[in-house]
Amino acid sequence: MMQLAEITRAEVLDAGQRLLGEGKKVNGWSLRRAIGDRGKPELLMAEWEQARSEGLAESAGPAEGTAIVLPPGIAEAMEQARLELVARFDGLLFSLVRSSEESLKARYKDDFDRLAAERAQMAEDLASASASIEATEARLAEALAETAALRAQLAVQASEAEAQIIALEAQARQFGAAAVAAQQARATAEAGTVAAQREVELMWEHVARLEAALAAAISEMEAQRTRAGGELAQARAELATATGRATAAEAASAEARAVATEANEEMLRRAQEKRPGQHGGARRA
Incomplete structure (x- = not known):
């Protein structure tokens, strides 16, 4: 089994973008296949969802080694909104399971x-x-x-x-x-x-x-x-x-x-x- 350190976020994002471009569904196993049968499907999917929640998977994004710098107010608002959405989702999921x-x-x-x-x-x-x-x-x-x-x-x-x-x-x-x-x-x-x-x-x-x-x-x-x-x-x-x-x-x-x-x-x-x-x-x- 390959270690996570050998798979970068850029590889996960690139694999997900390729799957979307081919009209295929993105899930843990399809990501693992696109990356070359490496990594755990659940962790690859978590990485992809993390990227989507940060708005990085909707576009090709910048090249590896660069970063998008947002104004402090917008970055804080986005982080707060993300945390609220995560908390709301977790609450709904806990309620559904209970x-x-x-x-x-x-x-x-x-x-x-x-x-x-x-x-x-x-x-x-x-x-x-x-x-x-x-x-x-x-x-x-x-x-x-x-x-x-x-x-x-x-x-x-x-x-x-x-x-x-x-x-x-x-x-x-x-x-x-x-x-x-x-x-x-x-x-x-x-x-x-x-x-x-x-x-x-x-x-x-x-x-x-x-x-x-x-x-x-x-x-x-x-x-x-x-x-x-x-x-x-x-x-x-x-x-x-x-x-x-x-x-x-x-x-x-x-x-x-x-x-x-x-x-x-x-x-x-x-x-x-x-x-x-x-x-x-x-x-x-």
Whole structure:
């Protein structure tokens, strides 16, 4: 990178005049190109603007090594007017930057507050869905436990009925000495067996109805669980989207603050360069 001491104000003025004469726009990069790809564009542009503010860039100006001597009153008036214009421009620029920064802060604050509210609502919906699923699973476990207990009870009753049938048959065999008595006892036992078997059949029919009702209840609970799972997945997706938007809003706010800070630093730098006594025939570029 070339040093500013190697680039004189005359070179900057000459490059700017050539660009204007060719009908081209004068900016930092066009000045750097016209000078031979030397210097920093922002400093070259600052030098050109400094020359324009002093009225040196509107004409070819005197040859290097000569200077225009103005009457003291006119020179002081021109310097005072220049300082007032610079102060007014800096004030307007500061006001514009402050207004832009406040506008951006207000805008992104509203977006961030809205996204935070949406995130809270989604978290609440997610908690409700989770509670609903847990309640459904609890009811399903309770129904399964009741079914298991009923089956165990019916198994015990069936075992007791079979034991009674076996006992009756044993008693009938023990009293086989008397045929009539044995036959009557056997008929009685068979009648009791038929009644017991019928009772067992009725019990199993009742169990079948209970199992059918339980299957329907389980199916309904599974459907509710599936729907709740879908709602839960949707709520999680919406929560992820809201989090991304909030992150983007925070990044945009940080970028806006960085832009405002850079603009403030640039204005302070220009103001320092334009103070009386700090502009000369050669600058760093």
